[in-house]
Amino acid sequence: SDTGVSTLIGKVYNSWQALSTSPELSRTRTVVVQQSKALTDKLNSSYNQLLKLKENSQDVIKQDVVDINNMIDQINELNKQVISVKNGGNEPNDLMDKRDLLVDQLSVKFGITIDKKTIGGEDLKPTEIGDIENAYLIKSDSSEEVRRFSYVNSIEPAGEAGTYDVTYYKNGDATTDANKVTMKMTLNSDEYKKLDQGRVLWADKEGYAIDKAGNRIAGTDSNGSDVPEGATGVTKPATVIDVTTGKPVSNIELFQPKTGELNGYMSVQADIDVYIEQLNNLAKGIALSVNAVHSGEIDASKDTLKFFVNDDGSEEEITAGNISVNQEIIDDVMKIKVGKGDTPEANDGNRALAIAKLRDVKLDIQSINSETTREKFLKDNFKDDEKLGVNTITSFPGGMTIKGYFANTVLTLAGQKQTATRNVTNNMDQLAGLEQSRSSISGVSLDEEMANMIQYQHAYQANAKVISTVDELLDLIINGLKK
Secondary structure (H helix, E strand, O other): OOOOHHHHHHHHHHHHHHHHHOOOOHHHHHHHHHHHHHHHHHHHHHHHHHHHHHHHHHHHHHHHHHHHHHHHHHHHHHHHHHHHHHHOOOOOHHHHHHHHHHHHHHHHHOOEEEEEOHHHOEEEEEOOOOOOOOOOOEOOOOOOOOEEEEEEEEEEEOOOOOEEEEEEEHHHOOOOHHHEEEEEEEOOHHHHHHHHHHOEEEEEOOOOEEOOOOOEEOOEEOOOOEOOOEOOEOOEOOEEEOOOOOOEEEOOOEOOOOOHHHHHHHHHHHHHHHHHHHHHHHHHHHHHHHHHHHHOOOOHHHOOOOOEEOOOOOOOOOOOOOOEEOHHHHHOHHHOOOOOOOOOOOOOOHHHHHHHHHHHOOEOHHHOOOOOOHHHHHOOOEEEEOOOOEEEEOOOOOOEOHHHHHHHHHHHHHHHHHHHHHHHHHHHHHHHHHHHHHHHHHOOOHHHHHHHHHHHHHHHHHHHHHHHHHHHHHHHHHHHHHO
16 A cells, blocks of 8 residues: 555655655655654554454453463363263263353363263363373362462563563462562573463462473462462472573463464464564664665765664664654754765765665565564675775675565465465364354254154044043943943
8 A cells, every 4th residue: 555564665765766856855855754753653553453463462361360260270170070970870961061062161271181081070171181190180089289360461681681580370360469479580582482481380279370390380479478388299480491402491381372373362472473573574674774875885884874763862763663764864864964074965876876776676584573673684795885985785695675575475464364264264164064053963953853742642532532432432341231
């Protein structure tokens, strides 16, 4: 669209092209600033929309954890009632139907495995249990340990690099701070990402996070006291040291189902993180390349007037969420460097033309990450253009243009969307077939019931005629004998 990122990128380079032909005019400089600001605003907006989508997914997971624990508690109570009624010699069909309905609803959230027990009892656990020991959520024997789930509400940096305060709510219930527990954890980037996208912790019946052996993880309750020792073992620290590598590793156990609604919302966050990273790469690629040519410096520390900056007015850790046009340039567009030399007064337009030509330059944008600097990004591709008389950027072998990189991102997303739509259609058809097969065995056929009703009705009418005939015969015999 006219306000899409791809269109705005083109308009930015077009404005620099126009500036190169009229470098002395303030209005052409103003257009450059306006178009550049429109692009940064759009990148900010797209970044925030992606973050909002991720937050929405986490909100659904949070509510799912509460619903799942409630369903498990209800199934557990029905399980006890079924066993009790069976022990009394009766058939609890209505209770078993209610339990089956809840099991169906639970299976929408994640895959489940059911172990049928004697006297109508059922033991239930997730299909994917990871490394957790004794993963049963429901046991027919109420004296045995069972598991529940808790929800990670926040992961906040705790001063030292890689150290975080991880706060979770027992059983996902955030209605009261009494359920809040905070753990001090040391996480590498992969562990952080996995925890951020998953959020669901294995917990004991009281909702305290556990390790794979079922021992509670150390933490601090909302009142500042330590997490009480669990019945199955001593309280464990949130991190342990790997004796082989000497590095701290996470001791926490995440619940990561491979099917169901929970898996869907977890995978959505993984996809969103990928597109946020690509959007950040785009913003950083634009900023580093334009700033380098605008200043003529590959060393960002020597650049005293960066064109694109982050919220802190620097180039470090620039993302799609914080990229903006330097306020100093917005306030005075005549400070834009457009010609040869290091001063804005050089009005030959060659520098503006060099920036405009960046639209066709292939950059190593695919390798950008949070640690990429201007010097590292441009490497050996920042050279003096003798014709223009300014330092510019040459194409990187195997690189991509800014516009091409974004187009590739959009095409990838479109392909994923088509695949997702196709999978939904196929899975819905498969699900309908499975439900029909199950209904043919356990369900009620209205046609069959109607046929049976007519059959019973005719049988009733026939029996009534037999009784009426016998009554008439008896009447005839008895009354005839009297006469």
